[in-house]
Amino acid sequence: MGYHISNWRFNFMALPRRYSITSNEDDLDVIAKMVFGRKDGELSQVRAKMYTLTIIREVLTPNICGIFLLNSSSYDGTTLYPFQGIHLTLQDAKDVILIKEIRSHGVKYIAASCHNEEEIAVANRVRCDFITISPVETAGCHLDVRPIGWQQFSKLSALANMPVFALGGQSIDNLSIARKFGAYGISGMSEFW
Secondary structure (H helix, E strand, O other): OOOOHHHOOOOHHHOOOEEEEOOOOOOHHHHHHHHHOOOOOOEEEEOOOOOOHHHHHHHHHHHOOOEEEEEHHHOOOOOOOOOOEEEEOHHHHOOHHHHHHHHHOOOOEEEEEEOOHHHHHHHHHOOOOEEEEOOOOOOOOOOOOOOOHHHHHHHHHOOOOOOEEEEOOOOOOOHHHHHHOOOOEEEEOHHHO
């Protein structure tokens, strides 16, 4: 049936409908320039898997404005400030101890990347605040991955107990289409910055 307001830890009306994700840049200065243009109320994820949270925080803190999540592969156990949440990799979503530690830091948002029923079940179990389901359509960064299409996206999103963002081949103009298939919002990299 999809997500239910009663199952949710916070006011979903505060969650934007677009979720921007940085590409996994080797150069934090490139990410800093991307982050600098964000506004209050915009939802974004920093993916810089080569760097720890401590290093990312040193470079990006002066530039962060809006709602930012950190990809969990950069989490180093330190406080998440200035990030307001964490976006879990599949492996990290299965790590109960890690999730308890992250929650102990008072994060506002925990999200996860999902591609199938099993991964959505994991996200439901750890009570994620929202998830991405991908790849809906062919994405420029993953040309070798077969997209699931809107019909399969709709079936998968109905299994989630939280809002779902469509990811993969999305354009900023796809929101109305995505919502027809059960998405709360849309997510992407290249066109979303």
